[in-house]
Amino acid sequence: MSEKLRGKVAVVAGSGRGIGRAMALKLAGEGARLVLNDLEDLDDEPAMAVREEIIALGGEAVACCGSVADAGFADRLINTATGAFGGLDILVNNAGYTWDNVIQKMSDEQWDAMLGVHLTAPFRILRAAQPMIRALSRADSEAGRCVVRKVVNVSSVSGVFGNAGQVNYAAAKAGIVGLTMTLAKEWGRLNTTVNCVAHGLIRTRMTEATADAAPPSRCRGERSR
């Protein structure tokens, strides 16, 4: 365990697998206390498994299971962080999946699902976090402390360059870029940096169906649900 993030509270949405799990383990390894999240399923609770991994390594973690796309979930997630650890320093909006089709075959359900998980959910989580971040920032400045908080939103090369078959996913991942740039301007005065990372192809469960077949085009990104 490193001391670099000792005492910091980090929330990582979609941290039961893949990139989110890797981020959660890295943050915990640097000393942060983790709020994990993933979908809940009777047979599979990936966020709970990551919690056990972190605790076995000597870290601290709690899980807030459920879909980030559910109404009311955002408040529950932020309340878990403040209830368990009394603060909020790092927030990563990573949860998601893909549901591809060409536009002429894409249903409203497919479109809404991608906008819901990749854009509306981060919006709601950040909206729910704002009062806590504002209060913490005010308390820091009154006490003469300089504390910088961090938001990382996860986008994709699909959102930056487009990708055939992903009009829903690409639109949502482009939307999170605009949200990020706007919130960076709003939250500078709260000493909170708001950034976005647009990954290229990374081999995870989400991409396993096509990872081997992926051509070297920069626009070929993630596929499969």
Ligand SMILES: NC(=O)c1ccc[n+]([C@@H]2O[C@H](COP(=O)([O-])OP(=O)(O)OC[C@H]3O[C@@H](n4cnc5c(N)ncnc54)[C@H](O)[C@@H]3O)[C@@H](O)[C@H]2O)c1
């Ligand atoms: N893997 C890539 O090549 C790639 C490229 C660009 C962007 N991304 C983005 O990175 C993020 C993580 O993807 P990954 O590759 O690690 O996939 P993954 O499937 O390995 O992990 C994503 C996790 O998010 C969870 N999740 C999905 N919907 C959820 C919801 N509604 N509520 C809570 N949790 C939910 C899944 O159950 C899963 O555990 C996603 O936002 C994805 O769009 C991935």
